[in-house]
Amino acid sequence: MTENPILHVLVVGFHHKKGCQVEYAYPPFIEDTTDVSAECPAAWKHLPYLALPDGSHNFDEDTAYFHLPSQQDPNETIYGISCYRQIPLEKIINRTPDMTRSTIQKSVCVLSTLPLYGHIQVKMSLITHAYFEEGDFSKISLLHDTYHHLNACLSSIDNISTSPHLFVGLSAVELVTRFRHKVLLLFKLMLLENKVLFFYSPVRPLCSTILTLLSLHPGLIENGLNKSANINLSSATQPSIENKCEVNVSSVSPETEDYDHIIVSQKSNEVVDEELVPNNTFVSNIPKDPSIDSLDEAAVQYNMISIAQINSEDCGVPMSIFDNGNLCQPYSCLSYMDILTDPSVRGYVIGASNILFKQKKNLADVIVEIDEGKVEIENIELKRHLHLTTEDLRFADYLVRHVVQPDKEDVFLDGVGWEGGDEWIRAQFKAYLLSLLRTSLLSEGAPELNHFNPSFISAWQQTKNYQIWLNQEHQAIMALEPCHPFAGQLSVADMKLRISHTMQSSRSGRKLNQAVQNTSRAVASTGKVVGGAISQAKGAVTNWWSNLTTTQDLEDEKNTPVIQDV
Known part of the structure; x- marks a missing residue:
């Protein structure tokens, strides 16, 4: 098991002029530095916008899962779990000059080498809530504790394939x-x-x-x-595989x-x-x-x-x-x-x-x-x-x-x-x-x-x-x-x-199915009302039938059946 499955804990915010940006990274993206707000590595340039989803301002909270290429090994993936929250500006105790809007939107994001999406999300949801409840985003000790705590928990997993945490939040029933x-x-x-x-x-x-x-x-x-x-x-590094491969089934x-x-x-x-x-x-x-x-x-x-x-x-x-x-x-x-x-x-x-x-x-x-x-x-x-x-x-x-x-x-x-x-x-x-x-x-x-x-x-x-x-x-x-x-x-x-x-699958079938459902609802509604509702239903059906037969000649029109009162 990797010694530190969690690579970084990040805070991603929305700046009214710069857009989405990483405001804090622990540990820093650049090792042996104290620059906690450095720009993302080139391979991760989309990270801020993946961590702070489009249309997030329409929701008080949300979660996003995304993938990034590993910087150390091109054959590995880094798994991002981002917990987003939005709170009113008046709940912020320590305000900064860039807080010019009535609401503050930020995400607390984790970059992991293990695809334990739901398991990490459950923990990060609680941490994000606590981080926002502080009302002071300059208090970063919680983020440091999160990094060390998650690494301690995930490092104890010997085999991810048999881990009970693998499919947390992934409901096959749903x-x-x-x-x-x-x-x-x-x-x-x-x-x-x-x-x-x-x-x-x-x-x-x-x-x-x-x-x-x-x-x-x-x-x-x-x-x-x-x-x-x-x-x-790179085609030079990829194994050459023929379009059609022969296999001797009898040899097995x-x-x-x-x-x-x-x-x-x-x-x-x-x-x-x-x-x-x-x-x-x-x-x-x-x-x-x-x-x-x-x-x-x-x-x-x-x-x-x-x-x-x-x-x-x-x-x-x-x-x-x-x-x-x-x-x-x-x-x-x-x-x-x-x-x-x-x-x-x-x-x-x-x-x-x-x-x-x-x-x-x-x-x-x-x-x-x-x-x-x-x-x-x-x-x-x-x-x-x-x-x-x-x-x-x-x-x-x-x-x-x-x-x-x-x-x-x-x-x-x-x-x-x-x-x-x-x-x-x-x-x-x-x-x-x-x-x-x-x-x-x-x-x-x-x-x-x-x-x-x-x-x-x-x-x-x-x-x-x-x-x-x-x-x-x-x-x-x-x-x-x-x-x-x-x-x-x-x-x-x-x-x-x-x-x-x-x-259920074809377009015409869905239309017919919807028509049947609408008719059933109309019949059910009609059965529950009396008087004027029945007259309206009768008039609507009569008008529909009349429009349907307008192209017929006068003799056929005389023979057209008309719905009578029952």
């Missing part, structure tokens, strides 16, 4: 609840190395959403963000003594295509024998947990998603846009609260509106890659049912406390990824590839992260049989899932 079936689409999107923009304000939920999504990829938070801020790429034993007990049986290869399902038909709920569902779900649950017990490192995981010019910035300031448009940047996953990011043309392939749980994909080819198969929808529905409806009776899961929780969700996605990796090793045209969408697999196999994985040891993955954990016969339930997903 993520699934917000995005429902689309959480799987976002999970697969991360593997394609596209340019993805998450948009929301305030900043803390924005950053937490991105990091929670990344936490679904096993090992990615703790071991996969080392190069997420590296933008100084399909069964190993350690993993024989977790081989998953393969079911039917049947696949339903979206075009084969009537997207304008609502399928009624056909009653089925509940014992059958319970038995199937018990088998699925056993298989998923068994797969999740495999050691990720033995399977070549985590995936090297953020490498070779693919960046991750949980929060991005406006000035950071220059980096995003640099030719060396291939892709990124960023969070932004400034509307200008959405308005910038060709900046993002995908825009995720966190507030609405909406994923906007304009590129038709990318839409095809991210099309969820029937097996994918079964898996997504399985997640949603256990997370959103935890009280639903389940014979197999009854009395077990962790199902539907954060750890359970991450275990399911680990099992999904390992099954996906194993299936991807099949030759082109294999029917099992249809379970995960062959268009997606083909695109994924061309990415850097897949090529890196293919060229490293992953022998344990061969213990799995290549198939989707939710492969099986097509049923009426699958048709309902497809219709529901289409209604």
Whole structure:
């Protein structure tokens, strides 16, 4: 463990003439000096604007997570946790001449070598509150104590991968609840190395959403963000990887003594295509024998947990998603846009609260509106890659049912406390990824590839992260049989899932769904009122019908039905 995981404790303020600036740094950026307010190093020039988010004046407090490149090692990332507060000027005891506004905006920021975002944020939130309550920002002893205390606490962590503090504040339950079936689409999107923009304000939920999504990829938070801020790429120092790599699957034993007990049986290869399902038909709920569902779900649950017990490192995981010019910035300031448009940047996953990011043309392939749980994909080819198969929808529905409806009776899961929780969700996605990796090793045209969408697999196999994985040891993955954990016969339930997903994902489907909801609310409201409200409703419908039939001839108009009083 690093002797001092915390590199600096900073105070970042807003100057009415100079903008955002570092007002205090402990220890100083320049060693062996007493210049505590020196300018940021060149590689960290965006730090003040990352620590004091855009639009922060609209909130009394907020938190931002961001990444900086290490100054000592280009293959390492520095993790920034910034706690912002805004207080009225009259609460300041020791005022300075530059305090010309009615409110004071500052952030207390920590730069860490460990990605313990939420764990550090909890401590820094209390410290920031105490620092502001003093009313005197010249009292810096609290910042010194914070630096030494955090280093003492974090230095005692032997293995970050097994630390209970790793996922503090990263709620997988909340993520699934917000995005429902689309959480799987976002999970697969991360593997394609596209340019993805998450948009929301305030900043803390924005950053937490991105990091929670990344936490679904096993090992990615703790071991996969080392190069997420590296933008100084050099082709001479990067390993040469061919676009297509040959792998002799037969040379790897399909069964190993350690993993024989977790081989998953393969079911039917049947696949339903979206075009084969009537997207304008609502399928009624056909009653089925509940014992059958319970038995199937018990088998699925056993298989998923068994797969999740495999050691990720033995399977070549985590995936090297953020490498070779693919960046991750949980929060991005406006000035950071220059980096995003640099030719060396291939892709990124960023969070932004400034509307200008959405308005910038060709900046993002995908825009995720966190507030609405909406994923906007304009590129038709990318839409095809991210099309969820029937097996994918079964898996997504399985997640949603256990997370959103935890009280639903389940014979197999009854009395077990962790199902539907954060750890359970991450275990399911680990099992999904390992099954996906194993299936991807099949030759082109294999029917099992249809379970995960062959268009997606083909695109994924061309990415850097897949090529890196293919060229490293992953022998344990061969213990799995290549198939989707939710492969099986097509049923009426699958048709309902497809219709529901289409209604929520397509633009026309969302409009129709909104119209149905509005109609339902109108009917409910009408049923609660009498007299004039009914007359108004009757008049509105009559007027609508009249406008609809104005193009008909007089004879047809006479035969037009008119709503009568009931």
